[in-house]
Amino acid sequence: MKSIRRPRKKILMGVLMMAMMAASTTGLAQAGEFEGREKLKAHSQEFRARVDEVTEGVYAAIGYSASNVTLIQGDTGSIIVDTSANPADAQAIVAAFGDRLVRPVYAIIYTHNHPDHTGGATVFAAGEKPDIYSHKLMITAEPHTGRGRRDGGDAFGTALPDAQFINAGTQLEYGRLTAHTREGFLTPTNTFDGQEDTLTIDGVRIQLIFTPGEADEHISVWLPDRKTLIAGDVFLKTFPNIAPLRGLPTRPAEKWIASLDKLIALKPEHVVPGHMGVLNGAVNINDALTAYRDGIQFVLDRTMEGIRAGRTPDELLQQIKLPQRLAEHPYLQEFYGTVPWAVRGIYAQKAGWFDGNPTHIFPMTDQERGKRMLQLAGGKDRLLASARASLASGDFQWAAEQVDNILALEPHNRDALEIKIKALRELGERQMNATARNYYLTVAMTLEKQL
Numbered sequence: 001m002k003s004i005r006r007p008r009k010k011i012l013m014g015v016l017m018m019a020m021m022a023a024s025t026t027g028l029a030q031a032g033e034f035e036g037r038e039k040l041k042a043h044s045q046e047f048r049a050r051v052d053e054v055t056e057g058v059y060a061a062i063g064y065s066a067s068n069v070t071l072i073q074g075d076t077g078s079i080i081v082d083t084s085a086n087p088a089d090a091q092a093i094v095a096a097f098g099d100r101l102v103r104p105v106y107a108i109i110y111t112h113n114h115p116d117h118t119g120g121a122t123v124f125a126a127g128e129k130p131d132i133y134s135h136k137l138m139i140t141a142e143p144h145t146g147r148g149r150r151d152g153g154d155a156f157g158t159a160l161p162d163a164q165f166i167n168a169g170t171q172l173e174y175g176r177l178t179a180h181t182r183e184g185f186l187t188p189t190n191t192f193d194g195q196e197d198t199l200t201i202d203g204v205r206i207q208l209i210f211t212p213g214e215a216d217e218h219i220s221v222w223l224p225d226r227k228t229l230i231a232g233d234v235f236l237k238t239f240p241n242i243a244p245l246r247g248l249p250t251r252p253a254e255k256w257i258a259s260l261d262k263l264i265a266l267k268p269e270h271v272v273p274g275h276m277g278v279l280n281g282a283v284n285i286n287d288a289l290t291a292y293r294d295g296i297q298f299v300l301d302r303t304m305e306g307i308r309a310g311r312t313p314d315e316l317l318q319q320i321k322l323p324q325r326l327a328e329h330p331y332l333q334e335f336y337g338t339v340p341w342a343v344r345g346i347y348a349q350k351a352g353w354f355d356g357n358p359t360h361i362f363p364m365t366d367q368e369r370g371k372r373m374l375q376l377a378g379g380k381d382r383l384l385a386s387a388r389a390s391l392a393s394g395d396f397q398w399a400a401e402q403v404d405n406i407l408a409l410e411p412h413n414r415d416a417l418e419i420k421i422k423a424l425r426e427l428g429e430r431q432m433n434a435t436a437r438n439y440y441l442t443v444a445m446t447l448e449k450q451l
């Protein structure tokens with residue numbers, strides 16, 4: 001909004017607001033303002049449905065479900081890595097594989113417990129009683145869905161209308177079209193403990209490698225004779241979601257880095273990630289895996305340095321930016337995780353909740369602060385007018401923060417809710433991060449129902 005001068009006369013404010021609303025609906029907004037959203041839309045291409053031949057006898061079904069399914073042909077049958085979100089998706093994938101899926105299926109390997117990877121096993125097994133492989137930790141792994149939808153938000157955008165939904169960060173949809181169920185889940189029959197398991201299944205040499213990061217029990221699958229890595233979710237085409245919005249603990253950055261070091265050392269020539277497209281070529285792969293590792297390492301190191309130097313999370317959020325080489329890397333764009341959330345998550349994990357400012361030892365409640373902020377602003381009407389002006393000038397975060405003071409006292413205040421809804425929608429539309437966009441827009445939708 002830099003091209004529009006802020007008018008001081010109130011009479012112009014309404015005109016300006018109308019102009020801005022028109023601009024945002026007719027695409028006349030300032031160039032670059034919605035760049036993040038356009039990048040996120042372009043990222044949806046990663047989830048286009050297709051079966052890719054990874055290398056001889058290895059096929060990846062991408063975009064038919066929330067996650068990828070890999071088919072490995074053996075001497076007389078097949079091996080499946082991950083099974084999609086549910087039996088219906090798995091059936092579509094079986095159809096897409098066609099006669100490349102040679103029966104029987106001797107083995108199914110789960111990279112980790114998440115339901116989008118484990119929900120369709122029965123369809124691939126088709127009563128053939130394959131061995132089901134996973135890390136031993138998967139038996140006790142907690143389901144990953146998160147601890148509830150705080151504030152009515154939803155990082156996956158499950159309830160958003162189609163017109164507002166772009167993608168769910170690592171997938172085109174997450175439970176929007178077909179549910180994530182445990183209906184098609186088969187319990188692992190062959191688990192291993194520790195770092196590695198070496199197998200030969202139907203003539204195919206396979207190494208299962210313990211690679212915790214996205215999940216504690218996570219493994220990657222290495223086919224040494226085909227230089228092919230089925231990485232799972234430890235390597236995706238997005239900045240990793242180290243500290244997700246959806247109510248999960250921060251993922252362990254050091255373990256994630258160690259996992260990537262193991263994968264880099266394999267020198268793969270083909271990689272199938274758990275979501276998004278296949279990557280080919282030893283040089284490309286080394287570059288992407290190394291950048292991914294370096295991105296996490298950079299954020300971890302700078303955060304730890306900041307903690308030791310007594311910096312607050314707020315200071316670190318302003319200071320820690322990826323260096324240009326990493327910031328521009330296609331595998332570190334913030335479609336799913338973000339650098340600031342990683343900084344916050346690592347700070348809390350390593351140094352606790354307290355930011356070091358004694359004012360925050362026993363801070364006021366939101367209600368107490370709201371009461372005082374209203375007094376300071378000269379009353380509710382003035383605070384609302386100020387928040388409306390912020391909205392009109394494009395200062396959406398400040399608009400939301402101002403009305404939060406009123407909503408802390410009066411959760412159903414219509415004027416405050418209207419401002420907050422507009423602010424959240426504007427913030428959401430400017431996001432490149434799918435989970436932030438989905439959260440903003442879902443809360444806006446939830447609040448609108450309260451009007």
Ligand SMILES: [Zn+2]
Nearest residue numbers: 067114233274
């Ligand atoms: Zn996944």
